[in-house]
Amino acid sequence: MASLAIVLNTTYKLSNGEYAVALRVTHERKQKYYAISTLVTDNAFTFKCSTKDWIAAGAEDNGLGKFRRSFTNYKECNELLRQKLNDAHRILKRYEDTNTMFSFQGFEVDLKNKPQLVVHGKSTVTVDMRIHEYYNQHIKILEEQGRVGLAGLYLEVQNILKKFKPNALLSDVNIRFLESFEYWMRNIRGNKDTTISVKMRNLQRVVNQAIDEKLFKQESYPFGERKYSINKRLNSKTKKIAITLDKIGKLRSLTLEPESALHLAQQMFLFSYYSRGMNFIDMSYLTWNDISETHINYTRRKTGGQFEIPFNEHNLEILNYYKAHHRVIGNFVFPIFDLAIHKTLKQQYTRKKTALKAVNDNLKKLAAMIGEPNLKLTTNVGRHTYATGLKRSGANTSYISEALGHATEEQTQTYLDSFERGAIESWEKKMFES
Numbered sequence: 001m002a003s004l005a006i007v008l009n010t011t012y013k014l015s016n017g018e019y020a021v022a023l024r025v026t027h028e029r030k031q032k033y034y035a036i037s038t039l040v041t042d043n044a045f046t047f048k049c050s051t052k053d054w055i056a057a058g059a060e061d062n063g064l065g066k067f068r069r070s071f072t073n074y075k076e077c078n079e080l081l082r083q084k085l086n087d088a089h090r091i092l093k094r095y096e097d098t099n100t101m102f103s104f105q106g107f108e109v110d111l112k113n114k115p116q117l118v119v120h121g122k123s124t125v126t127v128d129m130r131i132h133e134y135y136n137q138h139i140k141i142l143e144e145q146g147r148v149g150l151a152g153l154y155l156e157v158q159n160i161l162k163k164f165k166p167n168a169l170l171s172d173v174n175i176r177f178l179e180s181f182e183y184w185m186r187n188i189r190g191n192k193d194t195t196i197s198v199k200m201r202n203l204q205r206v207v208n209q210a211i212d213e214k215l216f217k218q219e220s221y222p223f224g225e226r227k228y229s230i231n232k233r234l235n236s237k238t239k240k241i242a243i244t245l246d247k248i249g250k251l252r253s254l255t256l257e258p259e260s261a262l263h264l265a266q267q268m269f270l271f272s273y274y275s276r277g278m279n280f281i282d283m284s285y286l287t288w289n290d291i292s293e294t295h296i297n298y299t300r301r302k303t304g305g306q307f308e309i310p311f312n313e314h315n316l317e318i319l320n321y322y323k324a325h326h327r328v329i330g331n332f333v334f335p336i337f338d339l340a341i342h343k344t345l346k347q348q349y350t351r352k353k354t355a356l357k358a359v360n361d362n363l364k365k366l367a368a369m370i371g372e373p374n375l376k377l378t379t380n381v382g383r384h385t386y387a388t389g390l391k392r393s394g395a396n397t398s399y400i401s402e403a404l405g406h407a408t409e410e411q412t413q414t415y416l417d418s419f420e421r422g423a424i425e426s427w428e429k430k431m432f433e434s
Contacts, residue, residue: 277383
């Protein structure tokens with residue numbers, strides 16, 4: 001691997017008799033110098049001096065040469081030199097961790113894509129990092145943590161931002177940028193407020209992370225009630241999409257060819273409804289190890305909450321069918337994943353997305369089959385219908401929210417868990433038998 005040092009580049013004397021301070025990179029007896037002045041954006045500091053103002057790195061300095069006290073602003077400049085050397089070491093460490101072969105060309109690209117450093121007084125602020133590069137860092141971390149779903153959202157927003165402003169910098173994200181981004185998503189992409197809200201909240205999260213990492217100035221924060229307010233500008237409330245119980249009955253009464261795609265869509269929709277609005281991803285990962293003699297016990301993948309759902313005749317019937325007809329590697333209840341094929345978390349995430357789309361497409365066909373061609377039937381409708389049905393069956397509104405949107409899932413589950421054992425079951429009995 002290459003070696004690094006901050007040096008006075010005495011191989012080339014400037015016209016005034018001084019030398020440029022540079023990052024020297026040595027690899028396989030070849031050397032290349034990167035002038036520090038090209039790696040920072042604050043023109044208030046000069047990164048050149050004579051030999052009398054320079055202290056070459058000693059053995060204990062790990063390659064960090066520095067300015068003498070006689071040099072103007074020596075403290076601020078030496079801090080910048082230390083940070084640029086650390087940046088370079090981090091790049092080499094990443095190469096080592098990922099078994100990436102070193103090349104001067106690749107190193108230079110990575111070095112110059114790092115945040116540029118600016119010093120104001122005693123504080124150091126980093127700016128001018130491309131947004132998509134910053135997203136890349138977080139996507140990689142999330143994938144390493146196995147949080148593939150969240151990584152997928154970051155990747156989606158990253159791609160949208162690259163189409164909107166391909167070379168946008170973190171420092172470009174201000175109120176006008178956000179207003180333009182909103183306008184572009186609504187009028188060019190045709191997105192609705194709920195979709196725009198998801199993208200904006202992700203970008204807000206990224207900006208908050210950049211502030212924590214000193215890559216964005218706190219005083220430039222563009223979000224908030226008196227700035228760009230997501231809550232005021234965008235109607236992100238989930239629409240009421242619950243269907244009436246007679247439509248549930250019609251769906252349940254459909255006779256479909258076993259093992260068909262339509263049959264799978266029907267069964268997963270009904271299982272969600274009869275299992276307290278279980279989410280599609282949780283149904284996909286549900287295994288027979290989660291099934292006891294009396295309950296379904298699983299961990300919500302999104303929130304980590306523990307769920308215990310009692311059997312009723314309807315979800316038990318579906319479980320018995322799949323127990324008799326399906327056995328796949330991984331011991332999954334529903335035939336979504338096959339670990340012989342979907343081995344990695346990324347493969348499973350991709351499979352979940354394609355399977356969800358296929359199920360929702362087939363639910364539209366089922367809606368037409370029950371005489372409701374304009375009914376927007378999706379897996380999420382089962383969650384909303386369960387919550388609404390529970391309320392209409394007599395559950396007090398203080399115990400259950402109006403809908404099972406993402407913002408209220410944990411709160412709603414807390415209400416359900418707090419009921420006396422048997423209370424929910426009595427309300428469920430009323431609506432399931434309707």
